[in-house]
Amino acid sequence: xxxxxxxxxxxxxxxxxxxxxxxxxxxxxxxxxxxxxxxxxxxxxxxxxxxxxxxxxxxxxxxxxxxxxxxxxxxxxxxxxxxxxxxxxxxxxxxxxxxxxxxxxxxxxxxxxxxxxxxxxxxxxxxxxxxxxxxxxxxxxxxxxxxxxxxxxxxxxxxxxxxxxxxxxxxxxxxxxxxxxxxxxxxxxxxxxxxxxxxxxxxxxxxxxxxxxxxxxxxxxxxxxxxxxxxxxxxxxxxxxxxxxxxxxxxxxxxxxxx
Amino acid sequence: xxxxxxxxxxxxxxxxxxxxxxxxxxxxxxxxxxxxxxxxxxxxxxxxxxxxxxxxxxxxxxxxxxxxxxxxxxxxxxxxxxxxxxxxxxxxxxxxxxxxxxxxxxxxxxxxxxxxxxxxxxxxxxxxxxxxxxxxxxxxxxxxxxxxxxxxxxxxxxxxxxxxxxxxxxxxxxxxxxxxxxxxxxxxxxxxxxxxxxxxxxxxxxxxxxxxxxxxxxxxxxxxxxxxxxxxxxxxxxxxxxxxxxxxxxxxxxxxxxxxxxxxxxxxxxxxxxxxxxxxxxxxxxxxxxxxxxxxxxxxxxxxxxxxxxxxxxxxxxxxxxxxxxxxxxxxxxxxxxxxxxxxxxxxxxxxxxxxxxxxxxxxxxxxxxxxxxxxxxxxxxxxxxxxxxxxxxxxxxxxxxxxxxxxxxxxxxxxxxxxxxxxxxxxxxxxxxxxxxxxxxxxxxxxxxxxxxxxxxxxxxxxxxxxxxxxxxxxxxxxxxxxxxxxxxxxxxxxxxxxxxxxxxxxxxxxxxxxxxxxxxxxxxxxxxxxxxxxxxxxxxxxxxxxxxxxxxxxxxxxxxxxxxxxxxxxxxxxxxxxxxxxxxxxxxxxxxxxxxxxxxxxxxxxxxxxxxxxxxxxxxxxxxxxxxxxxxxxxxxxxxxxxxxxxxxxxxxxxxxxxxxxxxxxxxxxxxxxxxxxxxxxxxxxxxxxxxxxxxxxxxxxxxxxxxxxxx
Numbered sequence: 001x002x003x004x005x006x007x008x009x010x011x012x013x014x015x016x017x018x019x020x021x022x023x024x025x026x027x028x029x030x031x032x033x034x035x036x037x038x039x040x041x042x043x044x045x046x047x048x049x050x051x052x053x054x055x056x057x058x059x060x061x062x063x064x065x066x067x068x069x070x071x072x073x074x075x076x077x078x079x080x081x082x083x084x085x086x087x088x089x090x091x092x093x094x095x096x097x098x099x100x101x102x103x104x105x106x107x108x109x110x111x112x113x114x115x116x117x118x119x120x121x122x123x124x125x126x127x128x129x130x131x132x133x134x135x136x137x138x139x140x141x142x143x144x145x146x147x148x149x150x151x152x153x154x155x156x157x158x159x160x161x162x163x164x165x166x167x168x169x170x171x172x173x174x175x176x177x178x179x180x181x182x183x184x185x186x187x188x189x190x191x192x193x194x195x196x197x198x199x200x201x202x203x204x205x206x207x208x209x210x211x212x213x214x215x216x217x218x219x220x221x222x223x224x225x226x227x228x229x230x231x232x233x234x235x236x237x238x239x240x241x242x243x244x245x246x247x248x249x250x251x252x253x254x255x256x257x258x259x
Numbered sequence: 260x261x262x263x264x265x266x267x268x269x270x271x272x273x274x275x276x277x278x279x280x281x282x283x284x285x286x287x288x289x290x291x292x293x294x295x296x297x298x299x300x301x302x303x304x305x306x307x308x309x310x311x312x313x314x315x316x317x318x319x320x321x322x323x324x325x326x327x328x329x330x331x332x333x334x335x336x337x338x339x340x341x342x343x344x345x346x347x348x349x350x351x352x353x354x355x356x357x358x359x360x361x362x363x364x365x366x367x368x369x370x371x372x373x374x375x376x377x378x379x380x381x382x383x384x385x386x387x388x389x390x391x392x393x394x395x396x397x398x399x400x401x402x403x404x405x406x407x408x409x410x411x412x413x414x415x416x417x418x419x420x421x422x423x424x425x426x427x428x429x430x431x432x433x434x435x436x437x438x439x440x441x442x443x444x445x446x447x448x449x450x451x452x453x454x455x456x457x458x459x460x461x462x463x464x465x466x467x468x469x470x471x472x473x474x475x476x477x478x479x480x481x482x483x484x485x486x487x488x489x490x491x492x493x494x495x496x497x498x499x500x501x502x503x504x505x506x507x508x509x510x511x512x513x514x515x516x517x518x519x520x521x522x523x524x525x526x527x528x529x530x531x532x533x534x535x536x537x538x539x540x541x542x543x544x545x546x547x548x549x550x551x552x553x554x555x556x557x558x559x560x561x562x563x564x565x566x567x568x569x570x571x572x573x574x575x576x577x578x579x580x581x582x583x584x585x586x587x588x589x590x591x592x593x594x595x596x597x598x599x600x601x602x603x604x605x606x607x608x609x610x611x612x613x614x615x616x617x618x619x620x621x622x623x624x625x626x627x628x629x630x631x632x633x634x635x636x637x638x639x640x641x642x643x644x645x646x647x648x649x650x651x652x653x654x655x656x657x658x659x660x661x662x663x664x665x666x667x668x669x670x671x672x673x674x675x676x677x678x679x680x681x682x683x684x685x686x687x688x689x690x691x692x693x694x695x696x697x698x699x700x701x702x703x704x705x706x707x708x709x710x711x712x713x714x715x716x717x718x719x720x721x722x723x724x725x726x727x728x729x730x731x732x733x734x735x736x737x738x739x740x741x742x743x744x745x746x747x748x749x750x751x752x753x754x755x756x757x758x759x760x761x762x763x764x765x766x767x768x769x770x771x772x773x774x775x776x777x778x779x780x781x782x783x784x785x786x787x788x789x790x791x792x793x794x795x796x797x798x799x800x801x802x803x804x805x806x807x808x809x810x811x812x813x814x815x816x817x818x819x820x821x822x823x824x825x826x827x828x829x830x831x832x833x834x835x836x837x838x839x840x841x842x843x844x845x846x847x848x849x850x851x852x853x854x855x856x857x858x859x860x861x862x863x864x865x866x867x868x869x870x871x872x873x874x875x876x877x878x879x880x881x882x883x884x885x886x887x888x889x890x891x892x893x894x895x896x897x898x899x900x901x902x903x904x905x906x907x908x909x910x911x912x913x914x915x916x917x918x919x920x921x922x923x924x925x926x927x928x929x930x931x932x933x934x935x936x937x938x939x940x941x942x943x944x945x946x947x948x949x950x951x952x953x954x955x956x957x958x959x960x961x962x963x964x965x966x967x968x969x970x971x972x973x
Contacts, residue, residue, distance in 0.1 A: 069870050096876040106871035110889045119885060120875035126669035128724040165871075172875055 018045040019078075020176050020207045021066060026075035028061060028231075035061045036072065037231035045175075048208045050218040050239075053228035054254060059211040062228070063178050066209070067098045080175060096124055099169030103181040105161040107153035113140070113164050114149040117171045125172065132171075139167040143197050159190030163197055170201075177201065179210040215258065219243055227251050295473065303473040306456035313452045316480050317445065320407065320487055327408045328491075330944065333420060339935040340945045341565040342572060346928060347945070350764020350919045351757050352634075354568070359636065359755070360767070361587045363629045365594055370625060372595045374618055375543055376602020377611055385542050388535040391526035398520025403484075405512050409491040410505035413498045421498040434492050441490045448483050452476060511560075547596055554592050557585040572934050626774045627745055635762055637751035644747060647701075652743035655707045656736045662711060663735045666718035667728045679715040686712040703746045707739065720880045761838050764919035766949065772842050772920075773907045779846035780906070784853025785892075789883065791854065792861050802854070809851035815912055817844045822916045837918055849906045856902055860895030861887065893968050900961035904954045911950075921946055 021043040028036040035058050043049050051059045064070045066077060068084055068091050077084040079094045108116050117136035121127040127135070140146045143163040145156075153161055162182055169177060179198065183191045195217050202208055202221045212218065218225055218239055225242040227235045227250075235248045246252050302312045329335075340347070349360055385393075412420035437444065459472040492499060500508070530538065556562070562580050566573040579585065605614065631637065662682070666675045686708040692698050693705060714735065721731055753762065761768055790802035809817070821844035822837045829835065835843075864887050872882040892899070914923035925942030929935055 067874055069873060092876060092878070095874060098874075100871075100874040102867060102871065102874075104867050106865075106867035108868065108871070108886055108890075110893065120877065122723065123720070123881050123885070124876040126723045126727075128726065168875065 019043070020045050020047070020080055021209065022076070022078040023062075023066075024076045024078075026062070026065065026072045026077060028065060028070065028072045028074075035231050036065070039075070039231075039233060041226065041233060041236070043176075043207065043209060045207055046205045047223045048202045048206075048210070048221055049224050049226060050222040051209065051211045051226045051228060052213075052215075052218065052254070053234075057228045058231040059228050060180050061231075063100075063180050063209060063211050066178060067095050067100055069100075096172055097174055098176045098178060099172055099174035100178045101162070101165050101169055101180065101182045103184050105153070105158070105165045105185070107161055107165055107168070109153050112150055112152055113145075113156070116153065116164060117168045120168070121171050135171055136167070139170050140164075142170075142200075143167045144193070157190060158186045159193045162186065162190075162194045166194075166197055166201070176207045176209070179208065179212065181211050181213070183212065183214055213258075215243075227254065229254070298477065299473045303476050306460045306472075309456050309472065309476045310453060313476055313479055313483075314449060317449070317483050320484060323404070324407045324409075324487055324491075327404055329940075331408055333412050333414070335941055336935060336938045337941055338565060338574070339929050339932075339938040340925075340941050341563065342567050342574070342934070343924070343929050343932075343942075344565075346567065346765060347921065347924050347942070348766045350761075350767070350924060350928075351759055352763045352767070353756060356636070356755050357583070359633050360763075361590075362633050364587075364591055366625060366629060366633075368591045368595045369598045370618070370622060372598030373602045373605075374622070376599040377606050377614055377618065378602075384539040385545055386536055387526055387530055387538040387540070390540065390545065391523045391530075391535065394519050394523030394526065396523075398516045398518070398523060401512060401516035401519065405506070405509045405516065406488050407484075407491075408509075410499040410502070411508060413500055434489060437486065437490050441486065444486055445483065448479060448486070452479050455479070543599055547592075547599075550592055550595075554585070554589050557588065567932075623778065624741065626771070626778060627741075630762075630771060630775075631745060631748040634755070635748070635753045636755050637748045638754045639747070639751050648743060648747045651701070651704060651707075652739060655704075655711070655743070656739040659707075659711045659714070659735050659739060660732045662715055663718055663731050664728055666715055667722045667731050669722045669724075671719065671722070675715075675719055679712070679718070682708075682712040682715045703743065707742070710738070710742075717880060720878050720884075759919060760836055761918060765924050766921045768838065768913065768918060769907075769910045769921045772838065772845065772910045772913060775842050776845040776849055776906055776910070777903060779842070780849035780853055783846065783850035785857050785888070787850060787854035788857035788861055788891075791858055806851045806854055809848055810855070812848075814845075814848050814909060815915060817848050818912055818916050820844065837916065841913055841916060841918060845906065845909065849902065852902050852905075853899065856895045856898040857891060859898065860891035860893070863894045864890045896961060896965055896968065900957060900964075904957050907957070908950060908954060921949070 019042050021041075023039050023041050026036050026039040027034065037058075039058075039062055051063065053059050061070055065072045066079065066084075071086075072084075080097055082090050082094055082097075084090060084094060107113075108119070111119065114133065114136050117139060118129070118132040121132040121135060122129060125132075137146060137149060140149055143166055145160050145163055148156060148160060148164070153164065156164065166177075166182075182198070183194050186194065191214070195214060198208070198210070198217070199221055210217070210222075220239075222239050225237060225239050226233055227242070227246075227248075229250055235242065235246060235251045237246075242251070243255065246255060303309045349357075352360060414420050455472070455475050459475070492502065499505075506513070527535065557580050560579065561577050563576040564573060564578050564581050565575070566581065605611070662678070665671065666678060668675075686705075689700060689705045689708055693700065693702075718731070721727070755762060757763070763771070787802045787806060790798035791806065793799055793802075818841055821835070821840035825840055826834050868886055868890065869882065872886045877886070910920060911922040913920035914926060919928065922943075925946045926939060929942045930937050930939045
């Protein structure tokens with residue numbers, strides 16, 4: 001029995017249980033540049049995983065592969081039991097299960113905050129309008145800006161926009177939330193309001209994968225920290241283990257530079 | 260916060276928390292500039308600017324004088340335009356059916372009034388300051404025009420202008436001397452301006468901003484105007500009236516100028532600076548007052564009664580215009596005002612958002628209904644309607660409605676795709692059958708099938724709860740009803756009898772071709788742009804080829820092809836009338852340009868918008884309709900309106916392919932009438948003026964639209 005057979009058997013066994021995201025030997029190239037190099041990881045239900053690493057290490061590429069904003073070229077990605085392939089039906093299914101929050105918010109500027117949140121539940125989830133609006137208003141309440149419902153994104157601060165973006169993703173009632181550097185484009189005083197919403201989300205039991213540079217958040221909220229460099233996973237561990245007793249030289253170097 | 264409040268020693272005193280509700284402090288209002296200060300800052304701010312001001316004022320005045328003298332010269336036969344007004348706007352549309360034209364104008368008035376009253380977020384309207392300045396400026400411009408215009412020639416009893424005795428035209432009088440040396444005088448004036456500018460500059464007065472340079476330069480402009488006016492009294496060989504006679508002959512114009520300027524001045528003086536700036540009236544009211552004055556003048560002022568009726572010229576100066584002109588226009592104005600007020604009432608009742616979509620749909624439907632049902636007055640064959648048309652419409656409405664109801668079910672899944680594919684196959688087979696003549700089928704049945712297939716393919720994108728599905732079915736049934744009704748109308752012969760192929764000519768045909776061109780070209784342009792940016796190579800290649808071919812061919816060639824050559828390619832029993840051919844040609848051509856404009860807008864939509872739409876699970880169709888297109892079209896409004904204006908003006912090429920459009924009537928028809936042989940310039944000037952009014956208004960409207968949609972802002 002070869003090594004790869006053994007890992008396949010192992011991941012399949014794990015997939016039978018509460019695995020939400022399974023990545024197995026994922027490779028991706030941009031032209032000649034290899035962005036992801038043999039990523040193998042499993043994220044379980046209700047787990048909060050923070051992905052750290054220097055810029056250009058492939059964190060964002062990996063998280064974008066998980067809902068197929070980028071296509072991986074080798075290996076397998078299985079989300080909640082559905083494998084990501086070129087099959088459009090699988091992609092649609094997975095995207096409706098996975099919420100994503102972007103660094104640049106990417107709200108729809110021509111729609112009000114309420115419409116930003118309601119649009120997908122109505123047209124993708126086929127919810128009646130009234131129900132969708134009720135849901136949208138309760139989500140705005142949850143992220144703390146119910147009074148901004150009728151405004152346009154351009155009239156909100158960065159922190160408020162990002163909270164709307166989180167509400168928009170939650171409106172699809174996803175089982176997994178992906179955060180791609182959600183606070184990197186924010187002024188310092190707005191970072192906290194977004195992180196608070198994310199913490200609340202984590203305590204509520206959402207499965208989350210977060211790419212961030214917020215070490216405080218990683219230490220406080222993460223169940224597990226994954227450190228990446230050059231498209232590879234260098235080290236994985238609990239925040240405690242990761243911040244106090246890293247094993248790898250490269251991790252130590254990274255931590256010494258940022259802490 | 261509490262720390263500050265508890266500690267008076269902090270000095271700053273209690274500071275209110277910044278809760279965002281209080282808003283920033285009011286910005287102090289900048290006081291209005293006085294007229295002198297305004298001139299100084301804007302027109303005479305430096306020696307070079309002063310020079311440019313003076314030189315360009317003179318050039319503009321010269322040009323205006325030339326245009327006025329051309330327009331109001333006694334050599335102009337404006338009666339040709341007045342007599343042929345009906346020809347110019349509708350050509351040979353029969354007199355006894357003319358009420359149909361007014362129904363069309365009335366329908367447009369009603370829709371416009373409702374739309375503007377209901378939907379236009381007209382902002383605050385026009386401020387009193389702007390209104391009063393505009394009134395005064397208009398009055399001033401009219402007054403300047405009165406004095407700039409050359410005096411009329413003195414005519415003998417037969418209406419022939421008297422000529423000056425060559426010997427009497429001596430250079431001894433001041434006017435004669437000025438006439439002989441007009442050019443030199445103007446050059447001297449400009450040079451004097453340069454000298455003044457240099458002198459004041461050397462004195463340093465410009466930098467200190469004293470009033471002397473402005474006064475000097477202003478006086479120079481006034482002197483130049485005087486030269487331009489006085490010179491008029493010696494120009495040419497014709498004997499002209501005296502200054503006093505010329506001025507008193509223009510009494511009506513003086514009255515208009517005085518009334519406008521007086522009203523403006525009264526507003527200005529009657530209100531303080533603050534009230535002038537902060538009192539607003541809706542722009543529509545200003546328009547209503549202007550239009551009201553025009554309509555009223557039709558009842559009281561002797562504009563004269565001219566016309567061309569059954570080969571007879573009507574020539575009755577000194578009376579008011581015909582009842583068949585002033586009465587309908589009065590009704591139109593009343594309709595417009597009434598519907599505008601109705602719209603405002605409805606808007607105040609909060610009906611605006613609800614009525615927006617129906618009103619826009621009505622606008623799209625109006626051209627079809629007005630053209631085929633009102634103007635064309637089809638003679639329906641009721642036997643055929645009851646035996647064929649009606650059952651077929653009911654069948655498609657019911658069958659299609661069921662299909663839509665079924666396919667829009669959220670859980671339809673694979674079965675939906677299978678049904679859609681079967682429908683597409685049937686629709687395609689119908690067209691193949693038509694080509695080979697396998698089985699007969701009415702063309703509208705084929706088109707209905709094709710529509711149904713497209714709807715079936717798209718249905719899953721719009722699936723939803725019961726209410727949503729009911730809405731889709733209603734839209735389908737309404738579409739079928741309108742479509743089958745219109746096709747029935749088109750297939751019935753018209754009862755309106757006209758001597759030409761076209762139902763209507765003149766400005767009517769110009770408008771009709773322009774409107775139908777845009778209705779056809781707009782969707783085509785958007786689809787072409789989407790195809791050109793599509794990921795599918797076949798769409799990309801076809802669309803690119805189409806666009807490049809049509810952009811590479813002159814429009815007139817396309818028009819010739821569709822009016823002269825295209826019929827040769829059609830089956831024996833089919834012909835395309837010129838108007839339809841021209842409209843198709845215009846549409847295909849404009850679509851290529853519109854597509855490029857929309858593509859520009861598509862490229863301005865950020866990648867993040869696509870990613871965010873994908874991440875929430877939108878299908879490609881949903882992403883395009885709800886996210887990408889709204890943003891892309893908004894960005895491309897300025898070039899799109901430019902294209903609309905261009906299309907509107909390009910319809911004048913209809914004249915070249917032999918259709919009696921607005922331009923052709925002015926150019927060829929009037930000048931061939933026995934009364935007005937060779938009279939062309941008046942008609943052409945009038946046509947340009949009307950084109951300009953429409954194009955200018957479209958451009959203004961686009962600016963308002965841009966502001967409203969916040970183009971350029973996020």
